[in-house]
Amino acid sequence: MTDHVRERPEVVVTGIGMVTPVGLTTGTSWRAACAGHSGAAADPRLAGLGVSFSCAVSGFDAERECGAEARRMDPFTRFAVAAARAAVADAAVSERTWDSSRVGVVLGTAVGGQQTWEEQGHRMAERGQRAVNPLTVPKAIGNIAAGTVALDLGLHGPSFAVSTACASGTTALGLALDLLRAGRCDVVLAGGTEATVTPLVSTAFDRLKALSRQGDDPAGASRPFDARRDGFVLGEGAAVLVLERAGAARARGRRGYARLLGYGASSDAHHLTAPDPDGHGARLALRQALADGRVDAADVALVNAHATSTPQGDAVEARLIAGVFGTGTAVTSTKGATGHMLGAAGAVEAAFTALSVHHGVIPPTANFEAAGPELPGIDIVHGAARHTPVPYAVSNSFGFGGQNAVVVLGSA
Structure with a gap:
């Protein structure tokens, strides 16, 4: 082990901003997750389709959250801006406490501005090319959420958009960790955002047989690891985490929610x-994350699983968890509450994991009742939140294309 590796800086989460199907703030989202509340319900945007329910963000006032410029933003950008503003306020950082040239933004998204693409496609088909909004491309391209966050907050450091499917939010955290360790940034706003509850995306996933068909009980349809799981529920929203080196945070009196290890x-x-x-x-990704964080599997108290409520994916992950951690480590999947938020999922779940580490509370896996016989006997937290110390935790994310990303967090 070299001196350089031994002396690498610790990185802490000092602010969290969330917009989710179960809450418009971090506090409301956390309380709903801990209560095992599901955000799934009938969705008028999907009326008449094969799957007509989703985990939608409800009650979001775009102009109040993002200002007059909201009309120029696709919903995936609006969610990101709202979450970033909340995270910065939570961390108590601003232009008075940072050098804006050394503040970066790394946001993940699996799809980008899908609502804009669909709306403008319909316009062109129905009314001709002159009906297409000239701002279509700058509203919809994948990097625009990260770019708009930098513009909104006056940040001049590097701004990246990453897309690793449903692992995007976690990949963003990993890249942010590298930027801070390398000394390229002093602060990084990292996370993920998605707004793909649209007719085309829902239909496409349904045609792939990936979505739950339990429309008679939407609130109970997302049931990770459960014997009656039959597919995921499409979700939307964003989470942004403020990351900075621990020494700098302590110097301004901030301990942080957790360390990103x-x-x-x-x-x-x-x-x-x-x-x-x-x-x-x-x-391989899980082992790499543990090694990078210098954490033994035996010391991990919580795995926030990727588990989306699909028959095959949940079974593979359950076997992975049992093989690496045994059957005694607590496991939860907050997708029972939020549904699958695609590129935002990893960031939302890392935020929940940081809050578990901070509060010593593990949210239950909403809607889980009993595991199928194909699952090993892992300790799935269900029924009620579990109050227990969480010194180390893991958050898994996996995506189409075989993308895998894992982060390890520890108490601050």
Whole structure:
């Protein structure tokens, strides 16, 4: 081990901003997750489709949250701006406390401005090319949420958009960790955002047989690890975490919610949409994250699983968890509450994990009742939140294309 590695700076989460299907703020989202509340309900945007329910963000006032410029933003950008503003306020950082040239933004998204693309496609088909909004491209391209956050907050450091499917939010945290360790930034706003509850995306996932068909009980449809799981529920929203080096945070009197200790990433190189049934790639990313964080698997108290409520994916991940951690480590999937937020999922789940570390509370896996016989006997937290110390925790994210990303967090 070199001196350089031994002396690398610790990175802490000092601010969290969230917009989710179960809350418009971090506090309301956290309380709903801890109560096992599901955000799934019938969605008028999807009326008449094969799947007509979702985990939608409800009650979001774009102009109040983002100002008059909201009309120029796709919803995925609006969610990101609102979450970033909240995270910065929570961290108590501003132009008075940072050098804006050394503040970066790294945001993940799986799809980008899908609502804008669909709306403008309909306009062109129905009314001709002159009906297409000239701002279509700058509203919809994948990097525009990160760019708009930098513009909104006056940040001049590096601004990146990353897209690793449903691992995007976690990948963003890993890249932010690298920027801080390398000394390229003093502060990084990292997370993910998504607004893909649209007719085309819902229909496409339904045609892929990926969505739950339990429309008679939407609130109970997202049921990670449960024997009656039959697919995920499409969700939307954003989470942004403020990351900075621990020494700088302490110097301004901030301890942080948790330390971001390690990151790992890998590719399955197996199939476009199906996970490797042996979990080889996911295991590689998990082992890398633990090694990067210098954390033994035996010391991990919580795994916030990717578990989306699909039959195959949840079973593969359960076997992975049992193989690496045994059956005694607590496991939860907050997608039972939020549904699957695609590129935002990893950031939202990392935020929940940081809050678990900070508060010593593990949210239950909403809607879980009993595991199927194909799952190993892992300790799935369900029924009620579990109050217990969480010195170290892992958050898993896996995505189409065989993308795997894992972060390790620890108490601050």
